[in-house]
Amino acid sequence: xxxxxxxxxxxxxxxxxxxxxxxxxxxxxxxxxxxxxxxxxxxxxxxxxxxxxxxxxxxxxxxxxxxxxxxxxxxxxxxxxxxxxxxxxxxxxxxxxxxxxxxxxxxxxxxxxxxxxxxxxxxxxxxxxxxxxxxxxxxxxxxxxxxxxxxxxxxxxxxxxxxxxxxxxxxxxxxxxxxxxxxxxxxxxxxxxxxxxxxxxxxxxxxxxxxxxxxxxxxxxxxxxxxxxxxxxxxxxxxxxxxxxxxxxxxxxxxxxxxxxxxxxxxxxxxxxxxxxxxxxxxxxxxxxxxxxxxxxxxxxxxxxxxxxxxxxxxxxxxxxxxxxxxxxxxxxxxxxxxxxxxxxxxxxxxxxxxxxxxxxxxxxxxxxxxxxxxxxxxxxxxxxxxxxxxxxxxxxxxxxxxxxxxxxxxxxxxxxxxxxxxxxxxxxxxxxxxxxxxxxxxxxxxxxxxxxxxxxxxxxxxxxxxxxxxxxxxxxxxxx
Amino acid sequence: xxxxxxxxxxxxxxxxxxxxxxxxxxxxxxxxxxxxxxxxxxxxxxxxxxxxxxxxxxxxxxxxxxxxxxxxxxxxxxxxxxxxxxxxxxxxxx
Ligand SMILES: [Zn+2]
Numbered sequence: 001x002x003x004x005x006x007x008x009x010x011x012x013x014x015x016x017x018x019x020x021x022x023x024x025x026x027x028x029x030x031x032x033x034x035x036x037x038x039x040x041x042x043x044x045x046x047x048x049x050x051x052x053x054x055x056x057x058x059x060x061x062x063x064x065x066x067x068x069x070x071x072x073x074x075x076x077x078x079x080x081x082x083x084x085x086x087x088x089x090x091x092x093x094x095x096x097x098x099x100x101x102x103x104x105x106x107x108x109x110x111x112x113x114x115x116x117x118x119x120x121x122x123x124x125x126x127x128x129x130x131x132x133x134x135x136x137x138x139x140x141x142x143x144x145x146x147x148x149x150x151x152x153x154x155x156x157x158x159x160x161x162x163x164x165x166x167x168x169x170x171x172x173x174x175x176x177x178x179x180x181x182x183x184x185x186x187x188x189x190x191x192x193x194x195x196x197x198x199x200x201x202x203x204x205x206x207x208x209x210x211x212x213x214x215x216x217x218x219x220x221x222x223x224x225x226x227x228x229x230x231x232x233x234x235x236x237x238x239x240x241x242x243x244x245x246x247x248x249x250x251x252x253x254x255x256x257x258x259x260x261x262x263x264x265x266x267x268x269x270x271x272x273x274x275x276x277x278x279x280x281x282x283x284x285x286x287x288x289x290x291x292x293x294x295x296x297x298x299x300x301x302x303x304x305x306x307x308x309x310x311x312x313x314x315x316x317x318x319x320x321x322x323x324x325x326x327x328x329x330x331x332x333x334x335x336x337x338x339x340x341x342x343x344x345x346x347x348x349x350x351x352x353x354x355x356x357x358x359x360x361x362x363x364x365x366x367x368x369x370x371x372x373x374x375x376x377x378x379x380x381x382x383x384x385x386x387x388x389x390x391x392x393x394x395x396x397x398x399x400x401x402x403x404x405x406x407x408x409x410x411x412x413x414x415x416x417x418x419x420x421x422x423x424x425x426x427x428x429x430x431x432x433x434x435x436x437x438x439x440x441x442x443x444x445x446x447x448x449x450x451x452x453x454x455x456x457x458x459x460x461x462x463x464x465x466x467x468x469x470x471x472x473x474x475x476x477x478x479x480x481x
Numbered sequence: 482x483x484x485x486x487x488x489x490x491x492x493x494x495x496x497x498x499x500x501x502x503x504x505x506x507x508x509x510x511x512x513x514x515x516x517x518x519x520x521x522x523x524x525x526x527x528x529x530x531x532x533x534x535x536x537x538x539x540x541x542x543x544x545x546x547x548x549x550x551x552x553x554x555x556x557x558x559x560x561x562x563x564x565x566x567x568x569x570x571x572x573x574x575x
Contacts, residue, residue, distance in 0.1 A: 028548045041552065044552075054546050057546075077534040082495075135565075145569065148557075148569075273495055283535055284540055285540065
């Protein structure tokens with residue numbers, strides 16, 4: 001990136017709220033059902049149907065607002081956002097325009113060991129649209145198919161201030177927001193399933209300039225990686241355009257995962273005028289301070305509190321604590337492990353290195369994984385009591401991760417237990433000394449290095465299974481006889 | 482005061498309506514009359530009056546989050562002009 005430009009990023013995040021039913025009707029929100037089996041006249045947009053607001057949806061939004069340090073105004077209302085698209089059966093989306101449920105707020109991100117506070121502008125409730133499926137080749141097929149199962153699923157759109165200055169900060173914001181939503185229990189945040197989606201507003205400006213540059217909005221960012229890459233691409237593209245004397249056009253772009261580039265979605269018909277007006281079919285909401293207090297008193301532990309607990313109770317470094325508190329499942333794994341094996345730093349090291357590596361390699365979440373925290377704790381105990389070497393433990397761990405088997409069983413099956421039996425080791429050591437009398441002489445004449453040679457031989461012959469502590473002790477004894 | 486033809490064309494585009502020249506002329510006049518009528522509200526002094534967000538003094542009409550069966554798929558899809566694989570079939574829009 002050219003040095004003279006500064007990047008300005010704001011994110012709009014849509015989170016599906018974890019309700020059993022849709023926003024304005026009692027249809028189920030379960031993901032993955034047969035097309036058009038979770039629909040009714042309300043969410044299919046039949047004329048004359050009346051929406052009735054889901055109480056849980058409102059409570060989850062208030063909970064989010066508390067977790068994001070937002071103000072929950074006493075009155076909020078719903079509005080119609082009008083546009084035509086086949087996945088939107090009413091030809092308007094029920095949303096919130098000028099009186100959203102959450103106003104202001106912030107969250108703190110960590111980038112390169114520095115903490116930075118990112119402001120939140122607002123969060124508002126709205127309903128999701130249906131799903132459009134393009135049949136066959138998208139460029140040639142004249143038709144699309146519409147599935148309305150998702151139509152009317154409750155969403156909370158969380159809008160940040162344009163306060164991020166790099167793709168990494170944007171990713172850190174997204175990760176932090178996700179962890180807060182997960183801890184607060186308001187959304188599943190499954191990016192692959194679309195229950196957490198992100199649009200990035202990106203602009204660049206010469207360093208020192210006060211006004212923002214012209215921004216573009218990039219959609220279709222359904223993983224942390226594509227968010228980061230799309231922003232990096234967009235920044236490069238805008239800087240190159242400006243340096244070539246071109247003007248940046250304010251437009252909507254989409255991220256093409258295959259080509260790894262953003263592409264304009266502009267059409268000549270584009271006429272963005274949503275003609276918002278108050279939704280006459282829904283009454284406004286009056287949110288009493290008592291209601292907020294009741295929700296606040298039932299808040300689960302949030303990442304910021306969990307992180308403080310890890311640092312204060314277990315003396316973990318901030319860095320470790322930040323990573324372990326990225327998801328409640330991850331923290332739960334740690335907590336369970338630590339209740340059995342009490343060296344927090346060792347548990348944290350194994351989670352951040354071995355466990356994370358395998359999760360990333362297999363593109364898995366900790367909740368999909370068969371490994372149980374009690375089994376990791378047990379493995380760590382086996383290392384401590386010398387039953388297995390640290391190096392072998394890594395192999396055992398991989399097998400535990402794959403099969404979910406107990407560590408003792410894997411060690412037994414693979415014959416990986418360390419040999420600590422003195423008689424067995426003595427006969428092994430004596431045999432090696434007998435075959436290397438010259439080296440023994442060297443050692444006795446003061447050549448320290450020879451000791452290492454014997455250790456190496458013993459490890460080789462025992463295939464690494466001789467208990468190193470016992471070998472050291474016995475070898476010294478046998479060599480001095 | 483009548484709307485300009487350009488304004489009528491803009492509104493027609495937003496509403497995805499195709500109007501011929503006669504219709505544009507008719508609607509320019511009719512919509513102008515409607516707006517003039519609504520404009521009379523601007524003659525009222527509304528200083529210090531809270532904007533109204535709902536016509537009735539009702540708040541918090543809420544429903545419990547309990548699943549009820551939706552409609553049978555055949556019934557819901559029975560009005561669709563075109564169907565394929567149990568889904569509405571529509572012209573492609575990208
Ligand atoms: Zn429904």
